[in-house]
Amino acid sequence: MELAPTVISTGYAAGINAYGTVVLLNLLGRAGFGEVPDPLTGDAVLIGAAVMYAIEFVTDKVPYLDSLWDVAHTVIRPAVASLIGVEFAEYEQVSAAEEIVSGGAAGGTSLLSHGIKAGVRLGINASPEPASNIFVSLIEDGIVALVIALVLAEPVIALAVVLVLLAMGIGLLVLLRKAIRRGMKQRGARGERDPPEAPDPG
Numbered sequence: 001m002e003l004a005p006t007v008i009s010t011g012y013a014a015g016i017n018a019y020g021t022v023v024l025l026n027l028l029g030r031a032g033f034g035e036v037p038d039p040l041t042g043d044a045v046l047i048g049a050a051v052m053y054a055i056e057f058v059t060d061k062v063p064y065l066d067s068l069w070d071v072a073h074t075v076i077r078p079a080v081a082s083l084i085g086v087e088f089a090e091y092e093q094v095s096a097a098e099e100i101v102s103g104g105a106a107g108g109t110s111l112l113s114h115g116i117k118a119g120v121r122l123g124i125n126a127s128p129e130p131a132s133n134i135f136v137s138l139i140e141d142g143i144v145a146l147v148i149a150l151v152l153a154e155p156v157i158a159l160a161v162v163l164v165l166l167a168m169g170i171g172l173l174v175l176l177r178k179a180i181r182r183g184m185k186q187r188g189a190r191g192e193r194d195p196p197e198a199p200d201p202g
Helices: 003-016 018-030 043-059 065-072 076-091 096-125 131-153 155-175 177-192
Strands: none
Touching: 003 018, 003 076, 003 096, 003 131, 003 155, 018 043, 018 076, 018 131, 043 065, 065 096, 076 096, 096 131, 096 155, 096 177, 131 155, 155 177
């Protein structure tokens, strides 16, 4: 196993969909597709991640609700990625310092991909076409599946793909910067809409 490409690539995938990443690692590990640490292949891990993935699968396709979900997962996705990175480092029996570095690398990459996803989604939400949101969500699910499969088969290739995807994501953020600002204003306006009524003094 190539530890550095593995933790960076799994971190990227977890930043897009942490629960889907865990489910795929669990199932592929059980199937013997690649080397996956035992703690990630347990029944409880699979059930918990699958339930949360099912919730996210629906939530992630609803305009603006997906952005609220992203905000709530700003800490969760990097945290899950860090745990995955540490598990892979322990599996490789590296030093404690290297485990910390692996967890930090996975978490940092996850935070970056999460930020790109959240920004792109906010820009897309500013579009009046709801189908685009569903389409992008399905593409993201496909990217996660591709990256995890590559991680377990060819980690170096997975890293190369991830670096390309990160560059493309940053470029997309630049292209969507006006739409993102508009989406932020629209989300703020939704929050200010329908203020609570004042109590009737009578």
